[in-house]
Amino acid sequence: MEEKPRPTWQIILRSGILGGGIAAYLCLVGLVEAFSERFLIGSFLTLGEVMLVTGILIAGLLTARELKDNKILATGSSLLSGVVSSLPLILLIFITMLFVLRPEILGATYNLRDMFVNLSPELVEILTLGQGLDNLALGILLLILLSALMSLLGAAFVLLPRRWSLGLISGIAWVLVIGIFSDTVSQIVRQVAGQGMIRVIFVNEALTPQAAVIIFAIAFVTGFFSVHTRIQTRWEGIPQTQQSRTRMILLLAAFGFLLVLPWVVGLFLSQALFTVGLFVMMCLGLNIVVGYAGLLDLGYVAFFAFGAYTMGILTTTGSLGRGGLNFWMAIPFCILVGVVWGLILGFPVLRLRGDYLAIVTLGFGEIIRILALSDWLAPFEGGAQGVLHIPYPNFLGIIFDSPQYMYYVVIAGGLIAAFVTIRLRESRLGRQWMAMREDEDVAEAMGINLVQTKLLAFAIGASFGALAGGVWAARLGNIFPHSFNLLISINALAVIIIGGMGSIPGVIIGALVLVGMPELLREFTEYRYLMYGILLIIMMLVRPEGLLPEATRRRELHTGEDENFEPVSQQPVGSDR
Amino acid sequence: MAPILRSENVTKRFGGLIAVSNFDVEVEEHSISAVIGPNGAGKTTFFNCITGFYVPEEGEIYFGGRTIQGLSPDLITKSGIARTYQNIRLFANMTAIENILVGQHPRLKSSWISSIFKTRGQQEEEALALEEANRLLRYVGLTGLGDQLAHNLPYGAQRRLEIARALASQPVLLLLDEPTAGMNPQESAEMMVFIRTLRDDLGITILLIEHDMRVVMGISEQISVMDFGEKIAEGNPKEIQGNPRVIEAYLGRGAAAGLELETRSNGN
Numbered sequence: 001m002e003e004k005p006r007p008t009w010q011i012i013l014r015s016g017i018l019g020g021g022i023a024a025y026l027c028l029v030g031l032v033e034a035f036s037e038r039f040l041i042g043s044f045l046t047l048g049e050v051m052l053v054t055g056i057l058i059a060g061l062l063t064a065r066e067l068k069d070n071k072i073l074a075t076g077s078s079l080l081s082g083v084v085s086s087l088p089l090i091l092l093i094f095i096t097m098l099f100v101l102r103p104e105i106l107g108a109t110y111n112l113r114d115m116f117v118n119l120s121p122e123l124v125e126i127l128t129l130g131q132g133l134d135n136l137a138l139g140i141l142l143l144i145l146l147s148a149l150m151s152l153l154g155a156a157f158v159l160l161p162r163r164w165s166l167g168l169i170s171g172i173a174w175v176l177v178i179g180i181f182s183d184t185v186s187q188i189v190r191q192v193a194g195q196g197m198i199r200v201i202f203v204n205e206a207l208t209p210q211a212a213v214i215i216f217a218i219a220f221v222t223g224f225f226s227v228h229t230r231i232q233t234r235w236e237g238i239p240q241t242q243q244s245r246t247r248m249i250l251l252l253a254a255f256g257f258l259l260v261l262p263w264v265v266g267l268f269l270s271q272a273l274f275t276v277g278l279f280v281m282m283c284l285g286l287n288i289v290v291g292y293a294g295l296l297d298l299g300y301v302a303f304f305a306f307g308a309y310t311m312g313i314l315t316t317t318g319s320l321g322r323g324g325l326n327f328w329m330a331i332p333f334c335i336l337v338g339v340v341w342g343l344i345l346g347f348p349v350l351r352l353r354g355d356y357l358a359i360v361t362l363g364f365g366e367i368i369r370i371l372a373l374s375d376w377l378a379p380f381e382g383g384a385q386g387v388l389h390i391p392y393p394n395f396l397g398i399i400f401d402s403p404q405y406m407y408y409v410v411i412a413g414g415l416i417a418a419f420v421t422i423r424l425r426e427s428r429l430g431r432q433w434m435a436m437r438e439d440e441d442v443a444e445a446m447g448i449n450l451v452q453t454k455l456l457a458f459a460i461g462a463s464f465g466a467l468a469g470g471v472w473a474a475r476l477g478n479i480f481p482h483s484f485n486l487l488i489s490i491n492a493l494a495v496i497i498i499g500g501m502g503s504i505p506g507v508i509i510g511a512l513v514l515v516g517m518p519e520l521l522r523e524f525t526e527y528r529y530l531m532y533g534i535l536l537i538i539m540m541l542v543r544p545e546g547l548l549p550e551a552t553r554r555r556e557l558h559t560g561e562d563e564n565f566e567p568v569s570q571q572p573v574g575s576d577r
Numbered sequence: 578m579a580p581i582l583r584s585e586n587v588t589k590r591f592g593g594l595i596a597v598s599n600f601d602v603e604v605e606e607h608s609i610s611a612v613i614g615p616n617g618a619g620k621t622t623f624f625n626c627i628t629g630f631y632v633p634e635e636g637e638i639y640f641g642g643r644t645i646q647g648l649s650p651d652l653i654t655k656s657g658i659a660r661t662y663q664n665i666r667l668f669a670n671m672t673a674i675e676n677i678l679v680g681q682h683p684r685l686k687s688s689w690i691s692s693i694f695k696t697r698g699q700q701e702e703e704a705l706a707l708e709e710a711n712r713l714l715r716y717v718g719l720t721g722l723g724d725q726l727a728h729n730l731p732y733g734a735q736r737r738l739e740i741a742r743a744l745a746s747q748p749v750l751l752l753l754d755e756p757t758a759g760m761n762p763q764e765s766a767e768m769m770v771f772i773r774t775l776r777d778d779l780g781i782t783i784l785l786i787e788h789d790m791r792v793v794m795g796i797s798e799q800i801s802v803m804d805f806g807e808k809i810a811e812g813n814p815k816e817i818q819g820n821p822r823v824i825e826a827y828l829g830r831g832a833a834a835g836l837e838l839e840t841r842s843n844g845n
Contacts, residue, residue, distance in 0.1 A: 419693075420693055423692055423693045423694075423695065424689060424692060424693065426692070427687075427689060427692030427693075427699075427703075428678075428682065428685050428687060428689070428692065428703075429689040429692060431671075431675060431678055431679050431682070432679070432682065434668065434670075434671055434675070434679075435668050435671070435679040435682075438668035438669060438670060438671060439666055439668060439669075441630065441650075441666075442662070442666045442668070443668075443679070444630075444649070444650040444651050445628055445630070445650045445651075445654060445660060446651075446654060446679050446680055446682055446683075446742070446746070447651045447654035447655050447682045447683035447746060448651055448679075448682055449651050450651070456689065
């Protein structure tokens with residue numbers, strides 16, 4: 001608890017510098033400039049501008065949040081902190097001027113742009129709102145004005161009455177999201193409503209102004225009347241039987257939606273969905289090993305590789321082919337190979353715990369990748385050339401040569417994996433795993449056979465990974481050793497952590513966010529990993545339990561906030577029996 | 578009556594340290610017995626030898642006529658020994674009910690394949706297990722707390738939950754490692770009453786560890802006193818109370834002399 005409230009000027013300065021710092025950072029890494037041509041709405045608003053003002057918005061928001069008891073003071077302060085937040089940007093302008101554009105003024109002998117590539121004339125143009133160095137004073141004035149206004153907007157999120165601010169936030173958020181994902185949205189619109197509709201909504205890649213206004217209005221209204229809480233209250237009012245029936249119908253509808261999805265979203269998005277589904281399948285397996293049994297496995301990609309190579313070798317029409325099976329006949333072998341290798345890896349690491357286990361499994365994953373690459377095994381599985389000519393699955397004469405078909409394979413696999421996971425979680429084996437995760441020694445003292453329990457976790461987890469690998473190989477047609485790198489293991493682990501350890505909806509959400517989003521945000525190319533990293537850090541700070549955690553895990557990390565706990569009433573002991 | 582648990586010359590060393598040395602003990606069936614001794618005397622190490630967590634270097638441990646030393650902990654539990662821990666070791670992030678269900682593990686039969694297909698047998702077994710878990714929860718006085726995470730329960734409730742979890746395996750012999758550690762005198766007294774009820778209700782044998790001598794005097798029928806890994810005395814509470822070696826072990830030589838005088842004068 002703080003003893004004294006911080007003085008107002010300190011709040012203004014702190015939030016201002018923080019917000020301005022964020023904005024300046026985004027300028028320096030080049031995000032602002034890179035997207036200065038990427039229009040979100042008509043030719044008014046670019047993504048670069050949004051990036052620039054985000055930090056300033058945060059400055060106003062932070063200031064207003066600390067001073068929200070006094071609205072007038074908060075408004076004034078946020079204006080001031082907006083001005084403060086423009087200072088780092090003004091500094092950037094001057095630095096660029098003195099050390100890049102006009103070195104003669106100070107006689108600078110080096111060009112700072114050699115180090116900071118993004119200190120460009122274009123950046124100055126953007127920061128001075130198009131005035132450039134010729135009208136520097138006016139440009140800076142405009143920047144300060146803009147900062148003050150944006151800071152005020154940030155403050156409005158906090159200071160406006162709740163309904164207004166909810167409406168405002170949801171309006172802005174929806175416009176931005178649709179603007180940023182315009183590519184994705186326009187593909188869906190094309191499939192559903194045809195080319196004509198696209199011209200109404202989008203101009204080039206940006207929203208048309210009228211579409212932006214309509215989206216804003218709709219989102220504002222839903223936010224303003226907080227429609228979803230209303231639906232929720234209404235929902236809770238419905239009698240239980242009707243609720244379960246409605247839920248059933250909704251579930252069926254969702255399933256039907258899943259089935260038609262690839263035809264709604266088109267080829268490119270189907271491929272993205274396929275990748276997401278693949279990761280869901282794989283991460284459900286890893287979730288058993290890491291989330292349930294608590295065995296930190298960093299070499300999970302190995303099982304993915306085993307599945308892919310099994311599929312490749314058994315079905316390829318190339319020279320490496322052995323068995324000449326078709327996809328459906330090879331799938332059981334993929335699973336079997338996964339199980340066997342899960343057991344083979346499991347045995348040596350039975351005695352290892354925590355960090356040690358992580359290191360050994362990490363090594364295992366690398367060994368498999370390097371073995372696959374080696375000349376020694378090349379006559380068998382192709383070495384660096386990989387396995388080529390893996391045929392597409394063929395189902396009753398339909399050749400699954402597009403992601404739209406393979407999507408169904410992945411959905412089926414994912415559903416089976418989810419089903420098995422749910423059933424096991426509720427069972428005796430699930431409890432064994434969780435007990436082992438909590439305390440291995442005590443679990444053993446409860447009569448649990450650790451060897452058997454661990455091996456089952458490894459084997460079942462590995463079988464999902466291998467299944468995913470097999471499906472992946474059949475989709476790609478060619479597989480190469482370098483595809484099975486550490487990054488896949490890490491990605492899979494990150495999906496589980498972001499989604500919420502041990503939770504199945506969490507795995508799905510995690511895969512959508514970490515695997516699906518990057519597919520859709522291709523235009524961010526080199527900035528994707530920056531965002532990925534920032535997202536991970538923010539998540540770990542704000543929501544360490546993940547997006548959709550298992551119920552118990554949520555309680556575990558937020559126990560202090562749970563005030564409903566009732567103390568135990570003393571009951572007579574031994575009253576039963 | 579034959580002893581249900583018997584140890585002969587059990588010795589456990591850690592490097593140069595002899596934690597348990599030539600320890601003999603006989604526990605009669607349906608009795609409440611205690612191993613007492615000052616902190617660090619080797620009591621918990623001895624428990625760990627019985628439950629298979631440690632393998633003693635020398636000696637034999639017989640349970641129900643068969644030797645059990647060298648078996649793995651899970652097999653020993655399956656043969657009918659359950660235990661609790663001095664510093665409570667519940668599955669902290671599982672609910673109370675789940676803790677007890679894990680405790681029932683050795684008695685359940687259904688395989689993981691049957692739980693994927695939810696066979697009739699598996700469902701019936703799970704339903705019975707849940708019923709039994711709830712009954713045990715009531716039995717130890719924690720009705721209605723089944724859905725609480727174990728680590729959110731108050732201290733006393735955690736102790737009871739640990740006992741319930743141990744009982745869930747339907748043991749023949751229950752080992753309690755300092756069941757009253759951290760309790761105030763009144764709670765300790767209640768716990769002692771509870772332990773006796775347990776024995777009388779279930780007809781099991783109880784072996785407990787305590788270092789607070791007064792606590793066990795009331796309920797133990799047989800007491801072994803341990804100091805520096807060795808057995809220094811054995812007998813019923815009366816015999817132990819008057820034993821000068823025991824008093825010495827607890828209070829030191831000088832105090833022992835004084836206390837002895839005091840007891841004698843009280844006795845007269």
